[in-house]
Amino acid sequence: MKILSAKQLSEADKYSIQKENITSVELMERAATLVFEEIHKRLQGAPIPIKIFCGIGNNGGDGLVIARHLIQHGYEVTTYVVNYSDKRSEDFLTNYEKLKDITNNWPQLIKNEDSFPDIQTGDFVIDAMFGIGLNRPLENWVGKLVEYINASQAFTLAIDMPSGLFTDKGPEKNSAIIEADYTLSFQAPKLVFFLPETMDYIGELQLLDIGLDREFLAKLESDIYLIGKEEAASLYKTRKKNSHKGDYGRVLIAGGSYGKMGSVQLTAKAALRAGTGLCSLYIPKIGYQIIQTALPEAMVITDNEEDLITSIPADFDADVFCFGMGAGTDRKTVTAFRQFLSEVKTPILVDADGINILSENKDMLDLLPEGSVLTPHPGELKRLIGEWKDNFEKLEKTRELSEKYKVIVVIKGAHTFIVNGKEVFINTSGNPGMATAGSGDVLSGIITSLMGQQYNNVAAAVLGVYLHGASGDIAVRELGYESLLAGDIADHIGRAIMELFNGESIDKR
Numbered sequence: 001m002k003i004l005s006a007k008q009l010s011e012a013d014k015y016s017i018q019k020e021n022i023t024s025v026e027l028m029e030r031a032a033t034l035v036f037e038e039i040h041k042r043l044q045g046a047p048i049p050i051k052i053f054c055g056i057g058n059n060g061g062d063g064l065v066i067a068r069h070l071i072q073h074g075y076e077v078t079t080y081v082v083n084y085s086d087k088r089s090e091d092f093l094t095n096y097e098k099l100k101d102i103t104n105n106w107p108q109l110i111k112n113e114d115s116f117p118d119i120q121t122g123d124f125v126i127d128a129m130f131g132i133g134l135n136r137p138l139e140n141w142v143g144k145l146v147e148y149i150n151a152s153q154a155f156t157l158a159i160d161m162p163s164g165l166f167t168d169k170g171p172e173k174n175s176a177i178i179e180a181d182y183t184l185s186f187q188a189p190k191l192v193f194f195l196p197e198t199m200d201y202i203g204e205l206q207l208l209d210i211g212l213d214r215e216f217l218a219k220l221e222s223d224i225y226l227i228g229k230e231e232a233a234s235l236y237k238t239r240k241k242n243s244h245k246g247d248y249g250r251v252l253i254a255g256g257s258y259g260k261m262g263s264v265q266l267t268a269k270a271a272l273r274a275g276t277g278l279c280s281l282y283i284p285k286i287g288y289q290i291i292q293t294a295l296p297e298a299m300v301i302t303d304n305e306e307d308l309i310t311s312i313p314a315d316f317d318a319d320v321f322c323f324g325m326g327a328g329t330d331r332k333t334v335t336a337f338r339q340f341l342s343e344v345k346t347p348i349l350v351d352a353d354g355i356n357i358l359s360e361n362k363d364m365l366d367l368l369p370e371g372s373v374l375t376p377h378p379g380e381l382k383r384l385i386g387e388w389k390d391n392f393e394k395l396e397k398t399r400e401l402s403e404k405y406k407v408i409v410v411i412k413g414a415h416t417f418i419v420n421g422k423e424v425f426i427n428t429s430g431n432p433g434m435a436t437a438g439s440g441d442v443l444s445g446i447i448t449s450l451m452g453q454q455y456n457n458v459a460a461a462v463l464g465v466y467l468h469g470a471s472g473d474i475a476v477r478e479l480g481y482e483s484l485l486a487g488d489i490a491d492h493i494g495r496a497i498m499e500l501f502n503g504e505s506i507d508k509r
Ligand SMILES: NC(=O)C1=CN([C@@H]2O[C@H](COP(=O)(O)OP(=O)(O)OC[C@H]3O[C@@H](n4cnc5c(N)ncnc54)[C@H](OP(=O)(O)O)[C@@H]3O)[C@@H](O)[C@H]2O)[C@@H](O)CC1
Pocket: 009, 010, 013, 027, 028, 031, 032, 055, 056, 057, 058, 059, 060, 061, 062, 084, 085, 087, 089, 129, 130, 131, 132, 133, 134, 135, 136, 137, 138, 139, 142, 159, 160, 161, 186, 187, 210
């Protein structure tokens, strides 16, 4: 699904109105009625005090429509107009009159701090103050009202966007933003819903299809895509009956050092669970027995050194190489990686210490084969690209790195971002239980595995990240967040692949 900007959404809005030959107030009625239906479905007429805070633009107009429907269905509603300006929008005004027609009263005006209403923890607050039209931070009493609502701890539903949050840029420091428990947003997801510094304002997210013109939406250009099950499933390649292990990739995973053999073991296990035909590990001697015992399905080649890696065989017959987990940054390992990069021809996946080595020796980035995949967590990314002022800048800098070196960068996080030049894919699967040691090693194994199975490298990264999150989601159903181990993520990859197709195993023989 495409992520759209505020400008694109307003254009889609205008186009749809013209094409359908409806008025903008009719579109507002349609959108806000959908919101009302969602609320009604959940509240089922419950006598909870509902307090709706409406702005004076079209987000406020939505709030007035929601208020009208709720009142007509017998809910206990108080409507407030946050009167921050005299420039009331036309559609706001139309619905202002309509609301008065049914209540015989004007909504209560809030004009300053003295007119803030009492809000109880048990109230249901609807935030319809600002949507995609916000163009500067909230100031003075309007900002204070937002903080006042947040402090009330009342359940807060944001309409389209939490008020105070910009659609296409990061918030300014200390700005007032509604901390919503739930956001019902129109038509398309917005980028800020998924960035680390802004995602917490959204609460739970639900998108409402308000019927904007599909053809127009399809033509809108966007480099940013949201990846859910449907998108992931479309990337999956079925297996042929007439095939053998050689068809599913020869993978060489190089890494590990004294005390860190578990990392490569997890990567190799994940690669095998994700479908790799032949998996070999290149490790220091110390790990030989460990790996052979823990993972009999993998083959092992050892370095001459006991405790660390001092050479990596670039001439090994592999479709894809993976380097970095548990490898350390010893001078001998750095030299080995440099030598390997100067010889290797196929794209590689670089994780953990591999990325740390690249950060400390930036000239080595030039040696990365085109299409290689880097999988940094934010700390590793910072070492690669330097500090960023906000996540928009982080994304821009990562795009520049990706374009300059022609590599795919997977920024790990609550929403993992896959950056391929200008293109960005945002993953939606996964959960906080996956914030556990070794989780990244498993991810590297899955992506490497898919690269080896002839997925193109971008598809391998996107599908790999999705499957990693989905495996974690399935595993927590049995184990709970706290007790999830990285190995459990690896063990549920098969189930995650099956669930791409609603639990059915794929058999297209
Ligand atoms: N597009 C769609 O698909 C559909 C959109 N719909 C709805 O419309 C919403 C967008 O409506 P919108 O364009 O009227 O903008 P909105 O968010 O109400 O705010 C604009 C007002 O805020 C003001 N203002 C801005 N910043 C401010 C500040 N810091 N402090 C104070 N004032 C500030 C600004 O005034 P000005 O900058 O001119 O002073 C203007 O008056 C959208 O989110 C959705 O809910 C649906 O009904 C139908 C389908």
